[in-house]
Amino acid sequence: MKVGIIGCGAIAHIITNFAVDGKLGVDLEFFFDRDIERAENLALQVDGTVVIEVKDMLDKVDLVIEAASPQAVKDVVPEVLQKGKDVLIMSIGALMDFELKNKLENIAAENGAKIYAPSGAIVGLDGIKAASIGKIKEASLITRKPPRSLGISADGETILYEGKASKAVKEFPTNINVAAALSIACGKDVDVKIIADPNVNRNVHEVHVIGDSGEFKTITKNVRCSINPKTSVLAAYSAIKLLNSLNENLIVGT
Numbered sequence: 001m002k003v004g005i006i007g008c009g010a011i012a013h014i015i016t017n018f019a020v021d022g023k024l025g026v027d028l029e030f031f032f033d034r035d036i037e038r039a040e041n042l043a044l045q046v047d048g049t050v051v052i053e054v055k056d057m058l059d060k061v062d063l064v065i066e067a068a069s070p071q072a073v074k075d076v077v078p079e080v081l082q083k084g085k086d087v088l089i090m091s092i093g094a095l096m097d098f099e100l101k102n103k104l105e106n107i108a109a110e111n112g113a114k115i116y117a118p119s120g121a122i123v124g125l126d127g128i129k130a131a132s133i134g135k136i137k138e139a140s141l142i143t144r145k146p147p148r149s150l151g152i153s154a155d156g157e158t159i160l161y162e163g164k165a166s167k168a169v170k171e172f173p174t175n176i177n178v179a180a181a182l183s184i185a186c187g188k189d190v191d192v193k194i195i196a197d198p199n200v201n202r203n204v205h206e207v208h209v210i211g212d213s214g215e216f217k218t219i220t221k222n223v224r225c226s227i228n229p230k231t232s233v234l235a236a237y238s239a240i241k242l243l244n245s246l247n248e249n250l251i252v253g254t
Contacts (some may be wrong), residue, residue: 004030004057006076007068008038009091010102010228014236015065015243016042022087025244030057033068057229058083063246065239070094077104084111088239093169093180119237120181122205124218126253128185136211139190141165141179144204146197149229150175154196161194168192174230178205181188203232 005012012031014209019028032051033039039050046196053075057064063086066072072093080087081104095117096103108115119125128136147154147213150172161168165179166189179192186209202221209216222232243249 001026001061002030003063003065003243004032004051004054004061004070005042005065005067006032006033006054007090008033008035009068010225010231011189011236011239012065013069014225014233015067015240018025018240019046023244024240025247026063030061038119044140050148054079058085059105062083063191064089067084067213067239068089070169074100078107079186081107081113081115082111084113086114086116088116088242090235090239091122091173092120092184093177095184096169096180096216099246104245113130117132117181117184118240119229120177120238121203121222121232121235122178122181122218122220124208125181125185125206126208127216128182128207128209130185131211131213131216132185133210134212136186136188136209138208138210139186140192140208141183141190142179142193142195142206143176143181144195144197144200144206145175146200146202146224146229149203149224150194151198152196154198156198158196159193160196163192165190165192167183175238177235180238182207 018024029048030037031043032054043050063079065088067090070091070093073091077087078178124161165183168176183190205220222234225231
C-alpha cells in the first residue's frame with residue numbers, strides 16, 4: 001500500500017522513523033507541508049517524494065495521512081476522498097463539526113473510500129466503542145497538561161475549561177483531540193474539564209464512562225513528543241498500529 005502524508009510535524013516524524021526501520025507495514029512515499037524544507041527533511045529519510053500540492057500525490061497513493069490541522073481536514077480531506085483514496089485523520093477534533101463529519105462520510109461512501117480515525121492519546125477506546133452498542137448514560141474526560149503544552153504559564157492548578165467536548169475542540173483545537181475521539185466513540189457529546197497543572201510533566205487523561213454494560217475508568221499518562229509538547233507519543237503510535245493492522249490477518253479489538 002502506497003501512502004502519502006499531509007503535515008510534516010511531530011506525528012509525521014515519529015511515523016517516518018518507523019518507516020525507516022521497516023515497521024510501518026505500508027510504503028510511505030509522498031510528503032506535503034506548507035514548509036517545503038520540513039517535507040524535504042522527512043522525505044530524504046525514506047527516499048520519498050515531496051509534492052508542491054496535495055493533488056500531485058493523489059493518483060499515486062492508496063491512503064493519505066492527515067497530520068496537519070483541523071483546517072486541513074476541512075480544506076484538503078474532501079479532495080482526497082473525492083479521488084476515492086482512503087484517509088487517516090489525526091486532527092479528529094475537526095469531526096466534532098458534525099456537518100463536516102457527515103459531508104466527509106457522504107463523500108467517502110460515494111467514492112468507495114474509507115476514513116480512519118486512530119484512538120489517539122487515550123487507552124480503552126475499543127471497550128467504549130463496544131459499550132456504545134448499548135446505552136451510555138454518562139461520559140466525562142478530565143485532561144491535565146503542563147501549562148507550557150497549553151501555551152500558558154501558571155503557578156498553580158488552573159481550570160481552563162469546563163463544558164461539552166463540542167465547544168472544547170473549538171477553543172483548544174490543537175490540544176483536545178482526545179475529547180473528540182471519546183465523543184465519537186460514545187456517540188455522545190462528553191463532559192470535558194481541561195486543567196493546566198504545573199505539577200504534572202505528562203499529558204494526563206482521565207476517562208469515566210457509565211453505561212448499561214458497565215462502568216469504565218481509565219487514566220492515561222502520556223509521554224510528550226520532544227518536538228512538540230502538545231503531542232503525545234501514543235497518538236502517533238496509534239496511527240502506526242492502525243496502519244500495521246491494514247495488512248494483518250488477525251485483528252484484535254473492535
